[in-house]
Amino acid sequence: MLSPRHIQDFSIDSELEYHWGYASRQVPCVNDAGSCAYLDAVYHEHDLGMLYTFILWAVICGILFLWVLGRHLFPLTRVTAPSKDQLLEDSRPRQNAFYRLGTSIKAFSRRYLLSESLTSVFGHTTRLQILILAILSGYLTIFTFVGITYKTWVTPVKDTPGVYNTRTGLGPWSDRIGVLAFALTPLSVLLSSRESLLSIITGIHYHHFMFLHRWLGYIIFIQSAFHTLGWTIIEARLYQPQPTVWNEWVAQLYIVWGIVAMILLSFMVAFSTQWGIRLTGYEFFRKSHYVLAMVYIGACWGHWAQLYCWMIASLLVWVFDRGVRLVRTFALHHFNTPNTNSAFGLHAPNARMTVFQRSHDGDVIRLDFEHNHDEWKIGQHFFLCFPALSIWQSHPMTPCSVPGQNPKGQNHTYLIRSRKGMTKQLAQLAHTAHAENKSSPTTPIVLSGPYGHSILSDDFYREDDINVFCVAGGTGVTFVLPVLLALATTTSTTSSPRRGLLEFVWAIRRKEDLKWIEPEITLLRKAAGTMSNFRIRIFVTRGSESSPALATTGPFEPSKETVVVDNAQRPSSLSLSSSSSPSSEMKEKTFTIHEPSSVASLSSGNTEHPPLGTQVTEFVSRTVAGPTRVIASGPLSMIRDLRGAVAACNDPGAVWRGEERFDVQLLHDDRLEY
Template sequence: MSSMGGMAMGSMSMGNGVPSMFALQQIYWVVVGSAIGIATFVNGLNRLLARYRLQDPSSTPAQPKSLFLRVYATLTAISREISYAKFPPISLGPLVIHFAPLGWILIILANLVTVLVLCFYGIDTSDVWQWESVGYRTGFIAICQLPLIFLLAGRRNIIGYLVDMSYVRLNWFHRWTARTLWLTSTIHMGFWFHDWGRYDYIAYQLTHDPLTKRGFAAWCILTFIVISSSAPVRKLSYEVFVLQHLITFVGLTVAIWMHAPEEVKIWVWIPIGLLVFDRVVRYAWGAYVNIGIFHCSTSRCSLFAHHATFTPFPGNVTRVIIHNPETHWKPGQHIFLTCHRIALFQSHPFTIASLPEDGRMEFFIRAQGGGTRGFADFAEKRRSLEGEVRCGPMFIDGPYGTHRPLRQFDSVVLFGGGMGATFVIPLLRDIVSAWKSEQDNQFPRRKNPSSVTRHIRFIWAVRSRAEMNMFESQIHTVLADVNECRRLSPEFKKEIEISIYITCDKNCHLVPLPHSRSSHENTQSSIELFDLPTNSRNNSVNTTSTDREAEMNCQDKYQKHTTPIREKVCPDTGNCHISALSRDQTSSDSNHSAEESTQLLPSYTNTSPTILSGRPSPHAIIRKSLERAHGESAVVVCGPRGLADDVRLSVVSLSDERAVHKGTEAQGIYLHVESFGV
């Protein structure tokens, strides 16, 4: 990192038709801007397509009808197969390396190739007299990447708004763009060192040249940032990572600003402006949402707008409810939640498990350490002393998160793994609420658009029966609404199938489904809900027991029901790898015969959840839904990495197997994977 003081070189051509270094910086941003522009155009087309489908009066609105829509569907299907694909993980002893989707990797590789071409175009690196030119050129290209890194980092993200992508996904691109910057800076430093090394001049420069000192300091800070941002290090302590990341990025920005000449400092001021913009917007919005004086009509002019109630659940899960929140959100979005009384200066993202019409924000938080452990400990200790556990003030930041609206798809398949249900259950409820709105003639129709979805397949995999109690009321609401739609309209053709898989219950009893005592129980298809015995349900709120103790409480006694249930008891295998044939699996997917499947599993109706032991087969489940689809389908998954990878692989395989939109009548498949972790 030598003196870049000869900045007159920046505006000079290097001969042989090679543009000037300033022009190369502009070319880089033409490429980046074009990519963002194309993604923005596609996002606009998708929005128009969704509106078109919701206004289409035909029986198959999600099916492309015109030549343009068929061509667009074909191009979309091809790009999806490429972008959704994923390389299998590689095991290196105890270390397992997971790969990002191929589409993400191709974008990063395109950025890397662009950077390297701009760095070396027209330069003969075998000529020692051009090494200094490489040093200058790579310095120019390195510093012009800074704005993109900051653009990809903010929660209130301009790129995310244009291309309809959550900051969570953009953060992955942020990290890899930073690694590309590190590589460019290393080449920049390496060629200067290589040039100085011929004269044994490196130590002298690092000792006596201030510009070289600052550049080397910037490279050291950037190296530390890249290492500390790797997943293994980042997940050791998320709170510590966030704090040191902010501090080191400030240090990096200062070091680069001191190293860079005046002519290129604009590339440093732009990131500073983006950072200030992100913080000002977030803090201004946060102040409006969280300070009660802005909402006197609802919060009675208290200083702080939000307080919360805490309820402990089995499995180290805490339910947090904020009543009458002063913000609106969409299904599947998340909030950063802060309670300084419990976890000082800590903010953690949690998916909102309720809908806006519920009048409350509901979160289910599993204790994993840090602030989440503080929530669980607070709920457990305070409940025995104070009865209902209340805490305040609570501060919310958000909502964040985005995906294509699911109401525009003909068939929707939802996979939730464990706490991943907090993401998919609101999506399920949102579609069903649209169905009910269309059928309800007693009340004014909602302003929300209707849904073209005909079929919903909902899969929830849980480790034990105790976890099912968390979302009993939500699933009750869904089934009650569907049954009400059937009562109001005998011609109601929508379908919903709900299956719950118990993957790690030691004794694997299938839980009886008591009849609902709702006003709809006299309809032809009675609503059946899974439930724990009354004693266990009451204990689930007050208990401090572990998962295993809660399961033992649940095994003691079952309520008696008039409807007979076929019960399957798994052998005690001593581990969590119980296997049972799902009714979704065909003979090609399992060694079990169809006759064995009938003997093992309870009877099924599409208005009652089916409870199964074992693990779901995403490939078979998705295929069954696709074969019934009359238009484009959506597959959404939120859960552990293994489940997400299985679903992703199944979507890619089925899309290729069915030759989606490649001369066949098979319809397209949209996939959204919501990731766990940080």
């Protein structure tokens, strides 16, 4: 780029000194002494800025490299080979020092970094996320100001006697902050990817990166705003004569692209706030965010082409994410599927819809279908698209079925609460089909996924002393239900009983909500009746519907069994009527339903949940050995309470002494970050 830059005239025959990411410098300097000193500072500080961006990415890549080494070369191994005497003396697994050190560090970090703080500013996120954001912000703040020459040069304007330019450190500082904004753009795109390279490297669910993506976007916006403001002050006030300098500067193409990029970035930030999403709707935000982001990257390239490498990296990450997503969706619906005459040989399974009508809280739709593909891992979720309604929207849903149970394919079951938008249209579609006398209404489904990671590692099956506490609120039961079914099934098929405690707490608004998962609840009740360390407790937070019966459509009939009801928050004397099930005394201990002592009216808004902190603490106190895992899904308020309770239960000192039950980990539904 040989256009005039920084009062340099490249028409003069002189050598050019290359500077990466910037205009080449004319050497030797042919300007006045003050201008030459200013140019020395400008180019030196730009080179420092580029060095700082390289250091930033070197640190990020170094951390990821060490993470990979730690995961694959030095994994935490809980069990050491015991001697025969140890086996005879105690059948519990032995812990080596390396494992105890690692788990103690994890317990320490959970105790102090798992709870939420400053929710009015950062929303429902952990202290660990805030700490990472603070470290990144501190690095950027330090290296935004380090190395800048804070000095003023007053230089004469060529061919204009008596007129002077004021040159300060504001110019190099504005360039520095702009360079950092460019370097952060690929990281922002990387943090937002669904097909996340970071998840592949670290094993962390991609939704956990959404908090950093959102706040990194705010940082880039602030950097860009200060970069724009700085050069506006320089060109409109400090450089002379005016308005000639300003008019010539703002008319240049690279400045026009810079203005376009700033406008696009402002729109993205405004519409990504809670106010913007409520105003336009989530789907508009998501689609517009994709389009604006790509145009913004192109505008940044047009603004400063010397730093195109950061824009190419951003585009490559985005293309990788989109390309892999399309390939996975195509493979999921093309391979190992029945012969079909649909477009491109794709097969979209038809889901059977069961609607549970509710007069106040919105209908709940249950989807059941079979599709032949590889097994997913318990805890993963799919994005569901309903072509009968729209091909441009998909929603993350966690299947509440266990994979690998059907030799002809995978059974999928989903619970969807009808709110507004697509879910409301889905309920209306089911009601319309039912009105047309269709006994089992269906709708085609397009799947994308699976996404996320397993919450049931091999330890859950190999080591039977792990204590599992499952808690769910409403339709969040889809996340914990496969865990319960898998553990209960594994225990029933093995000869040795499970030693770790297993407990299921489900908070629902009305007792009729049990019909959502009636077949699964029946299986769990039978399993709980045969396992002394497994109990199920249902907490009803509101009264029953005023209508005597709910209208349902679908294949499931209401259960004929009587449920155990506890109006006084204690086991009831009512029994379960099932000849093949265990005794009534056992059922009273393993399956109870707690209803409010005074039935609340449907309009009262009573949404009390069981005291989760007390529940978790009481569960940990009943454990004897083995680590504790709390698996949860529900409203954000429930997750907030659980984070605080789990953090309080972690005791790094006790874990170091070998008391693993104080190694308490929270595994919650990652779709909450979506």
